[in-house]
Amino acid sequence: MSTDRRRRRVAALLGIPLAVVVALTTASVVHRTDALAHLTPTTFDLQIAASEEAGWQPADADWREGRGGEAALDLELTQAAATGILPDRPVVLRFAVRNTAAVAARITLGARDLDPGVVARDAALDLYDVLVVTVHDGGTTLADAVPAADLAPAFELGAGEHVVLDVRLAPTGDAYLGASTRLALVAEGASL
Missing domain, CATH: 1.20.5 (Single alpha-helices involved in coiled-coils or other helix-helix interfaces)
Structure with missing residues (x-):
């Protein structure tokens, strides 16, 4: 070969x-x-409204726009013997959240300390550190005397839906007379 x-x-x-x-x-x-997949990001447009009036329901003029998927209500609280927040004299308010996005959202409610570490002249600590929060949605308890820093109840809202929550803020004791805080009740939205 x-x-x-x-x-x-x-x-x-x-x-x-x-x-x-x-x-x-x-x-x-x-x-x-x-x-090719064309993904359109969903922006959660949340609105909030609030009132200390019992039985209140939000009117169109009551709603405030949120930003970047969250909406916050700023509160300034002082624990004072005559006029402030005490365990037997809590701050009680109706807090409404509306999902104006085109899709359903999972809403988480939180309480953010706006002046961490700031204490009043005569107080030993920031009132935020001793606040507990209770949240009701109608007859359902979403949070029961939860420390403000740990508040995180979640619920679902369909597109265009709103909910009115009953929120109670109270200090855990009255040994902190003179203490104050600035806090924000915050509603944050995420896709389901």
């Missing part, structure tokens, strides 16, 4: 697997499909 013929056989034997690999590669490339 001549050397040329041997080279052709070797080339043919090597060529067959190479041809199969090229054919499979070509087939996989030929049959590949690209898919």
Whole structure:
């Protein structure tokens, strides 16, 4: 057998697997499909309203716009013997949240300390540190005497829906007379 013929056989034997690999590669490339997904980010437009009036329901003029998927109500509280917040004289308010986004949202309620570490002249601590919060949605208790820093009840709101929550803020004792705080009740939205 001549050397040329041997080279052709070797080339043919090597060529067959190479041809199969090229054919499979070509087939996989030929049959590949690209898919494009156009994702539109959902912005949660939340609005809030609040009142200390018992039985209050929000009117169109009561709603305030939130920003970036959250809405906050700022409160300034002082624990004082004559006029301030005490365990037996809590701050009670109706807090409404409305989802104006086009999709349903999971809403989480929180209480943010707006002046952490700031204490009143005659107080030993920030009133925020001893506040507990109770939240009711109708007959359902979402949070029961939860420390303000740990408040995180969650609920769902469909597109265009709103809820009116009953919120009670109270200090855990009256040994902190003169203490004060600034806090925000915050509603944050996320997709379901």
